[in-house]
Every structure is written in structure tokens, then in C-alpha cells.
Amino acid sequence: MRELLRELKIKIIEELQLKEVNPDELADDTLFFDGGLGLDSVDLLVLVAMVDRDYGVPIFSRELGEKVFITLSTLAEYVAKMRKTK
């Protein structure tokens, strides 16, 4: 799980070109929105694409997105869970 979380942090920084952000300084409970990474809707879609492409985990509904895209940890937990069930 720790490894997945770190991998996700690196991928998110790469995908969103967050050049100022150091993955080692990103707390696991960093929020995606509201004062956290401060992402916008297109950023969200980019991350949805990345998670589907790189982990085979689709998050294509609003209901699911609200539960998963809260913090880096909630995303990592969901990806880990869905990968296991495959």
C-alpha cells in the first residue's frame, strides 16, 4: 500500500505537471480539492484517465468519484482494493 501510494503521488505530479511539488513532502491525507492540491475538473478527468490506463481501474461516475477522490489515501485504497478483486 505504501509503495502504491508513493507511485500514485509520482504519477499525479507527472500527469498534472505539478513541478513545484515534491512527492516526499506530499502528506497521505492531502486533499485533491478544497485547499489541498487544488485541482480543477479537467485535472480530475486527467487523473481518472491515468488510473484507468495505468491500473485498469475505471472511476466513471460521479457517485464513485465523490468517494474516491477525497485524499491521496482514499484513491490509493480504492485502487488497491479494485486491483485485488480483478
Add this chain to the structure above:
Amino acid sequence: MNKPWLKQYEAHVPHSLTYPKIPIHRFLSDTVARHPDHVAMTFNEIHFTYKDLNERVNRFAHALLKLGVEKGDKIAFLLVNSPTYVFAFFAVMKLGAVVVNLNVGIQGEELARCLDDSGAKAIVTLDLFVQGVYAVIKKTGVKTVILHSVFGLEKKMPLEEGVPQPLLFQELLASTEAAEDPTVRISPGDVAVLQYTSGSTGAPKAAALTHNNVVASVLQSDAWVGISDAGNAAVLCLIPFFHVFGMSACLLISVLKGYRMVLVPRIDLMDILSLMETLKTYNLLSFPAVPSLWAALLSLPPEVAREHLSSIRVATSGGAPLPRWAHERFEELTGRRIVEAYGLSEASSATHFTPYPRGGPTGSIGVPLPDTEAKIVDRETGKGECATGEIGELVVKGPQIMQGYWNNEALTSAALRNGWLYTGDLARMDQDGFFYLVDRIDDLIISSGFNIYPGEIEEILKRHPKIKDAAVVGVPDRIKGQAIVAVIALKPGVEADKQEFLKYCKDQMPEYRVPKAILMREEVPKDPAGKILRRIVRQEALAL
């Protein structure tokens, strides 16, 4: 005038069109007469036929009449894509009043300035935005607030003394009997829409668009695509109607043709995820979008992207250039081309399109639409005509071009000279008549299809008590075209971290204007005259 682009026109596109002298809402009346039972719009599984739509439009128009709205009155819209927008838009048109089209992200001083500058007498909005409206209402001439309540937020908001009580849209509709079209004599030369857009000095400005301008623009785009057999096909309306691209390519083309608008409101960030379901559910004829959205969708795994995008017959991208990789990926996945459109608020929507369906050379904004002239003039003098391939300022002329900026003679005379609109875009034309954007004459940043002037953000940053000075630039971004980076200098002796300023920005400006990165420096680079050295700021931002 030499028009080398005419040879690029597809066989179905006439070189010139006849423009009926009609008000915009004739599109609706004609479609209701032809296809009353076509679905006009779908919103959260609720469907309205054109007959339903027209009936509600008339009821709302009569409700506005009862409230004292008259021909020429300005009615501000602070609305996402929703049935309320569509009902209100056509009701205002039928009364000969004027839609003041505002970006839902604006707030505070900027909102006050737009409402005040337009002379808006009433505003139609959602309960989500009503707090922002009441925060500035005393600085404006707005006397009537009509709101569509989604969450009942207005009930929790205490109102100051002396401000108008909000009227509920739903109650106004319910209280009005079914009615015929209101009888208001409208001249097609009357202003129909005040389209607010960014201003280089940080002050908003509004393009005054007449019924003639908007009707011409819609007919030009329709002729360009030339589809006549699509029945009640679906158009995905994700681009906001408050943007001319959304108003024209989503709302008005759909109503002209009798298509079904599938409305995606984008109230919050998660709404974008419902797009994926929508793309699969509807067999879409048309999906107009901005490059950042195309780029995000085309980043999906190939099989997922193909499944979601392959039904789209008319895929349009506008607002900024679409990167080459996105063009190639779309063609690889679907066998079709994304058509690029270039336009401005000042031109009601598009002036250029790449040929449909074959597309144009990558990197090109296409060729001028029928009856649209375009040339490249000397960037310094604004005169002459540059040779083929030479870079200069793009100027355009045509029936879709605005009458001028509302209440702003100085800006109007700078932008409109002898009927030519000076776009502020540096461009070139190749020997085949295709145009290519090269850069901006001013410092405009285009991010996710939105025009953003650095001054708008710098002004807000400098209002922060800890910030002494600020400079803002755009840097290339794979998805959004450009991303915003701010360099700030703090006042002596103060300490702060970037998060504090990012949070401040999020509270003070629309999401699309919030800088992606903030760099803290001792001083903002300036020349001896005090002018920001953006070239140096940009180098620092690029070195990130």
C-alpha cells in the same frame, strides 16, 4: 480581395449565404412549428420537447413582463447549462430585452462591475451563486433577483435591509398561465447579448452582439458543417452557454436544427465524471469542447476512449489550438477528424473553421467562414496586408462581428477600424488560404479555453495585505494549452507560505484563473520605467 481560402471550401459550403433579418428566437418558433415533439433538452433524465420548451419560455416571458421588464432592459444571467438558462434566454429574446452573459465564476468587484456597467435591471441565477450576488447588489442597479433554487440555500441566507427579496424561478413559472408569444416589435439590428469577456487592463468589457450578428454566426457554422438529415440528434452541451462557443455551437445550433441538447451543468468538479456516462448513453451527433477537455478524454486508455467517442460525427475544438497529438489520437481511434474553430466573443462565435469533415492542416485554425474576410496586417501600424506566410495581426470582417464594446468608445475604436475587427492575435496565412495562430500581441493567457489577462490576477494578488508586487505569465501546458504561474514579492518583514496565497486566489477568483504555481521573489522583474519584464518572469516560470 484575394480569397485563396475559398478553394478549401467543401462542395456543400456556399461562398456566400443569405441572412434572414430575424430575431434569434425565430430559430425556436420555426423549430416548434416543424418538430414540436422533438426532444429539445435532456437534463438529469428529465426531457423537454420543443413544444414544452416554447410553452415555458412564453410563461417566463409573461412573468418577466409582469415584473416590469421591457424591451431593451438588460437581464444578467449567472447560470450554468440548465433548462433555466434555456427558458430564460429565449424569454428575454422574445421580449426584446438583452441577455448579459456572465461567467458563473466571477464574483466580488468583477461581478459588481459587470452588473453596473451593463445596467442590468434583473439577474437570473441559481441559489448556489446568490450569496455572491447579494454581496455586491447594493453597488449595482439590479432591482430583481430571480433564482432557481437547487439546494434551498437562499432560505439560510439573511438579507440586508433595502435589497430585493429573491423570487423563485419555479414559482414564477407556476404562477403564470400558459400563454402565446409576447407581442414585442424587435428589430434584428437591436442588441441581443452583452457578452462579457476579459479586459487587458483588468476591467471587464462586453461585446454588444445584435440579433443579426448572432443569427449570421449560427447560420455560417451550420452551413459549414452542412448536415441536413440528423433528425432529433443529440448535442452534448458541456461548453457553458455563458461562453459564445457554447451559446452558438451548443444552444443555438441545436435549436435551429431541432436537435436534442444533452445538458451537463458543471456545478461542481465531480460533474465532469457524469460526462463519461453521458458520452456512452447518447449517440452523439456533435460534441463541441475545448482542447483541455479533448486532451483529457484522449488520455484515456484507447479502448475506453474509442468506446466513448466513436459515435461523434461532429467533433469540434475551439478556444485555443488543439495539440497535434490529440488530433492524431482522435483520428486513430475514430477514423474521423476533430474540426478546429477559431472565434472571439467579439465575433459572436467563430470566424474560422477547418474544413468539415476532412479537417485542416495540423496547427491551423482553418479558413474564414462564408462572407467572412480575413487578412494579416502589419503588427505595428495595423495597416497594409502582409505577404503570404508573413506574420502580422489577424483582422476579420463579417456579418457576425459585434457592433462595439458596450459603453466603451475608446476600446471600440481601437478594436473596430473601418469595419475590421483587430483580434490581437498574431497569425500567418499560407498559400492555400489556411490561417495559423502564432502568438498574442498582448499578454493574454489562454488556459482551458478561457481568456485570462495577467492584469486581472495581478490586481487581485496585489490586494493581499502581505503582497507588495505581482506578475503573472502563461507557460505551456500539455492539457490546458497554457498554465498560469505567478511571481510575487512580499512586503518587507512579512512571512508567508505559498499555500496561503493559493487559498486566497481560490477565494477571490474563478477556478480557471487560479495560478498553478506561485514563486516568491525579493522583487518582481521590472524595467526602469516600472513595466513588468514578462520575458524574464516567463523564463523563471519555465525553469520550474
